[in-house]
Amino acid sequence: MLTLIHVKHASKAATMSSPLSLHQRRRQPETSELAGIPWLKVVQPNEYEWAAPQISVADAEPGDYVCRVGRPVTYWFGVIEGLLKMSSDNEQGQTMTLTGVPPGGWFGEGTALKREAYRYNIQALRKSVVAGLPVDAFHWLLDHSIGFNRFIMNQLNERLGQFIAAREIDRMNNPDQRVARSLAALFNPVLYPGVGQVLRITQQELAYLVGLSRQRVNEALAVLEAQGTIRVEYGGLRILDLPALRSSVIAQVA
Numbered sequence: 001m002l003t004l005i006h007v008k009h010a011s012k013a014a015t016m017s018s019p020l021s022l023h024q025r026r027r028q029p030e031t032s033e034l035a036g037i038p039w040l041k042v043v044q045p046n047e048y049e050w051a052a053p054q055i056s057v058a059d060a061e062p063g064d065y066v067c068r069v070g071r072p073v074t075y076w077f078g079v080i081e082g083l084l085k086m087s088s089d090n091e092q093g094q095t096m097t098l099t100g101v102p103p104g105g106w107f108g109e110g111t112a113l114k115r116e117a118y119r120y121n122i123q124a125l126r127k128s129v130v131a132g133l134p135v136d137a138f139h140w141l142l143d144h145s146i147g148f149n150r151f152i153m154n155q156l157n158e159r160l161g162q163f164i165a166a167r168e169i170d171r172m173n174n175p176d177q178r179v180a181r182s183l184a185a186l187f188n189p190v191l192y193p194g195v196g197q198v199l200r201i202t203q204q205e206l207a208y209l210v211g212l213s214r215q216r217v218n219e220a221l222a223v224l225e226a227q228g229t230i231r232v233e234y235g236g237l238r239i240l241d242l243p244a245l246r247s248s249v250i251a252q253v254a
Contacts (some may be wrong), residue, residue, distance in 0.1 A: 002137050022064060022130060023074075025055040029131060033057055033080050037131060038104055038193045042147035042232040054137040060084075060124040067108070067118045075132030078106035079194070080127020083201060086207055088120045100125075100209040102186055102201070106195020109152050112138050125205050127236045175212055179220035182210045183230065184246045 027084055034040060040048055057080060060066065066084060084101040098120060101107055111118055112135050122131070133141075140149040162185055183206075186192065186199055203221070206211070207214040221237070224230045229240045229245040239245065 004170055006013050022058040022060055022066060025058045026132070027058065027110055027168075028053075029057045029080075033129065033131070036080050036104065037078060037195055039106065039148060041146050041152045042151050043141070045147045047141065047148070047222050048161055050056065050156050051133070051137060051141060054132045055131055055133055057129055057131045060128040060130050060166050062124055063127055066122040066124065066130055068121050069119060071119055073108065073115060073135050075113045075134055076106065076112045076138045077122065078131045079103050080129040081130050083123050083125045083205060084128060084129075084130070085125055086122050097209055097211055100182075100186055102180055102192045103191045106155065109138075109155055112150075113142075123134055125208060154190060158188065162188065162191070170219075175216050176220045176223050178212065179206070180224060180245060181228075182206070182241070183224070183237065183239075187245075189243055198233070198238045202235070206237075 008134075014130045033079075034052055037055070040052065043051060056075075060082065069088060079101050081103055083103075086098045086101060086107065087095050088098065089095055101122070107122070108118070115135065128145075142152065183199075184202075185198075186209075187195055189195075204214050205218055207217045210217060212220075221230065221232055224245070225232055229239070231240055
């Protein structure tokens with residue numbers, strides 16, 4: 001989970017969104033898209049045969065909302081391609097970015113478990129392919145699949161660890177630490193197995209997620225690159241030493 005900070009930017013991408021909702025644009029997933037869904041790899045063959053046809057995917061444009069605050073839960077969502085951001089608005093109308101969701105990430109299991117309304121917004125930062133499992137199918141798998149239960153339990157456990165770390169970082173004002181912690185979260189192999197060693201993200205997108213200016217993010221990335229923990233590549237970032245990136249942040253917190 002990224003640090004909880006205020007982001008004061010008006011996304012021009014919102015005006016580019018389609019007049020049709022993602023639900024109206026849903027389609028059946030392609031075989032290659034199903035192959036990118038991590039929890040399908042841990043269920044039994046008969047469970048896979050039941051669950052795969054339940055999944056829908058949609059092509060999200062920049063600015064499209066996947067879910068909104070106050071709307072009832074209908075799907076458990078995941079990212080096949082692209083990048084989403086999770087945020088909420090405070091009473092002053094400021095947007096607080098909670099986390100980014102890169103490829104391979106599935107989110108909202110807590111909301112789906114409780115069948116409650118969303119307490120956050122999820123919005124596409126770039127063109128993305130979003131998958132959804134209907135909430136009733138989600139609960140069917142919980143009732144019938146040991147592998148699926150273990151996957152959800154690992155998800156919740158990993159999120160708890162990230163939340164605790166994020167709370168520690170929230171109390172620090174060092175921008176380099178904020179960027180480092182945010183990157184470590186986006187490269188979490190349990191929550192985001194589709195990322196691998198290279199995250200396709202622009203420096204402007206990272207600035208939106210972290211809540212800093214693009215210039216300040218560039219400076220922080222230069223520091224991390226000089227330390228040998230990352231390498232800035234065309235269209236993305238490569239992690240060279242994830243344990244070192246994590247441990248350096250933990251050491252600074254301590």
